[in-house]
Every structure is written in structure tokens, then in C-alpha cells.
Amino acid sequence: SQFVLSYNVYQNPTDTRTMIPFLNSIQETYGHLPEYIVADAGYGSESNYKAIIDDFNRTPLITYGMFIKDKTKKYKSDIFNTQNWNYDEINDEFICPNNKRLGFKRYAYRHDKYGYKRDFKLYECDDCSECPLKNQCMNFNSKTNKKIMKNYNWEYFKSQINKKLSEPETKNI
Template identity: 95%
Template sequence: MNEDSKALYHELITNKIIPEIKKDHDNDLTKEEIDLIGSHLDKEIEDLNQHIDNEKCTKIRKQIRLKRTKIKQYKKQINDYSGRKHKYDVQKSILKDRNSYSKTDHDATFMRMKEDHMKNGQLKPGYNLQIATNSQFVLSYNVYQNPTDTRTMIPFLNLIQETYGHLPEYIVADAGYGSEPNYMAIIDDFNRIPLITYGMFIKDKTKKYKSDIFNTQNWDYDEINDEYICPNNKRLGFKRYAYRHDKYGFKRDFKLYECDDCSECPLRH
């Protein structure tokens, strides 16, 4: 819809039907800008109506009517875009940073439940309940909209700290909570010790994973020269640092290693 509304706006500008209402033509039209285009088209239709009433020549009146018909078609499109834009803006405000929500309970998010009687991984609207315990006593609980346990840990720890004024020395959780942002927050922000396995912990221990020659985790590493040695016995030297932001804004730092020449590598084919 955004591309269609922009294309229509450019057509109206090119044909000099409406005045230019925005300088940056690359950005999507807002609801207010779409409504302003509609107002200009209403004014154009009104002017054409007056022109038809005042015109005596039948041939010219016919030409004006044809022009008015075209403007009315534009107006109908703009009204459609305006209604859809409003609908999508409302849906986005409900959705926020989630991927889904229930039409009957806007706070609920679609997620896979542990109880799956149909055994088909069906998604159902619900909440992610988090419970913190110590020596089998419940310390705190809360419900979250996010289906991923990983992203509930930091806000849940904040809640526990606000409630009790401090956190236990060790933060224990299963691999579903293991992530770089969580490890860093527990160590750096909460000054606690995480006892949380990472998501690949079980897979790392399998024979298949350890015997995969293309898995860089299995390559020999020369700590003195900061180089990895590939299965073809080529050395990959450190080239540069890099970083990438994930979709939640977390910055991940990387070290990039490259081989000077892989052109004759027999393992590439």
C-alpha cells in the first residue's frame, strides 16, 4: 500500500492535479499527508463542478466531466489508502515489538504451548509465565507478552530486584535463557554470576558436531599469532573487528578472519 500511495502521489504531482505537499518523496506518506491529498482532490472536484455549471459549450463540458471522473477515481483510491493506513497504524500500535496479537485479547501473543494435544505445533494466544524460586520457595512471578524466554529474563530480574532490593548471588536458569545480552546484563549490570547453559550446549557435545570439519569451532587456533587453521591446513589471519545490531538493538562484536588465498582449495567443491 505504501508504494501504491507514493506512486499515486507522484502521478498527481506530475499531472499538476495537486500541489507538492512533501519534499522527501522517498519516505512513505503519513495518514495526515494522505488526508491532505484527499482535501486537495475534493477542492479540485468542487472547482470542476462550478466550471461545468458555468460552461455553456457542450463539448467543453464533456471534457471537464471526463476530467472530473478521473479525479473522482483518484479520490476513491485516496480514501481507500486513508482507511487502510489508519487500520494499519492502529494494528501497529497494538502490536508494538511483537510479531502477533490476539484479536479478542490484544495483550495476548500467539505462541507454541507445551500442551499440544494435536501434536502439530499449533500457535495459540497466551502469555509467558515466569516464576523465580529459591530453595523451592516462590520469590516472584510475572507474565510477559514475549513467547521467548530469553527476552523475559532482564525485565524479570529487574522486577525481583525492585521487590527485594537485591538478587541472589547465582542466577540459575536453563538453556532457554542463555544469550549474550543476558550474560552481559547479569555480570555487568546486576553484578551476579550466571549459571545458565547456552543454547548450543547439548549440540556442542554430540559426535556429529565435534567431527564436522567445516565447523570453525573445531579448527585449531594459534593463540600467539591469532590465526585459525582450516581443514586444508591454510591459515586464516585476523583482519578486522566488526559489529552488527540485532533486531532488538543489541550490538554484537565480532572478529573477522580471512585466508589469503582459497582459490585452489579442494574442499570448496
């Protein structure tokens, strides 16, 4: 059995920004929050996971947009999907399907339209100009080298969600 603990109508068309108001409403109404916060993938975001864990001291059991696709054979076997590329931890480099290395270049950050700051590490290949796989790996007319922006906070939260949703005591909640 599942229960709806709170509902409201918002002008915002995305679920992501309504999670915190919902949790505050539940806390005000019932005096506490359940141990596990369960919602659909529309609520799965870095900012929501961080708030649930850090601010509310609860465990999110919320999938994210690519949760199901991440587990498909096609996704896991796509050699051009940078999530599947080997990573050299010692040199902080990713290795592409053509065995070229994309080295760490700099730190970057972006603010989403709601002001949430996301931190990234930017990796870039030094030369993709003669790569025989370039057209498969990058946009057809790309005049730059391959770049990857990694958000390790987001990757951490996704791995924690995957772990929690695989555990016997939480996977069926």
C-alpha cells in the first residue's frame, strides 16, 4: 500500500521544484517526515537528493530521468556513450573508443534557471581532427575536440539511488 501525504497545485510545469515545498508541508502537517521519501522520476534531481539527505536527514527512494535507460543492454554497450568509457584515475583521464585520452582541463559550474549551482569537471581530447570515429562520436560538423563535462555530485547521488533501490528492504517500497 502507498499513501499520498500531501498534494498541491503549482504553476510550475516540472515536478522537480515542488519536492521541497511538499516535504515542508508534510513536516508541518504531521510533525515529522517518513524515513524514506518516495516519489516518481520527475522529482529526481541533484538539488532534491541533496536537500532530502542534508536538510531533511532522510533517505530518497526516487528514481531519476535515465534510471531505466541506464540499465538497458543497448545503453551499457554503446561505446560512444561516455558513461561507458574507461577512466584512468591516476591521470584523471577518460579513454575514448579510439584509445585517445581526454584529460582534465578545468573546473566549471552552471546555475540552473532556478539558481541551483552544479559543479563540473571538464575533460577534453587534445586532437580529434584525424580520428576515424569522429563522425560517430561527435556532431558531424564539429570543429572542436571531444569534451566531457562530469558532475560527480550527480553521479554520486545516482549511484546511491541505484544502490538503495537494489537493497531487499527498500527496493519494493
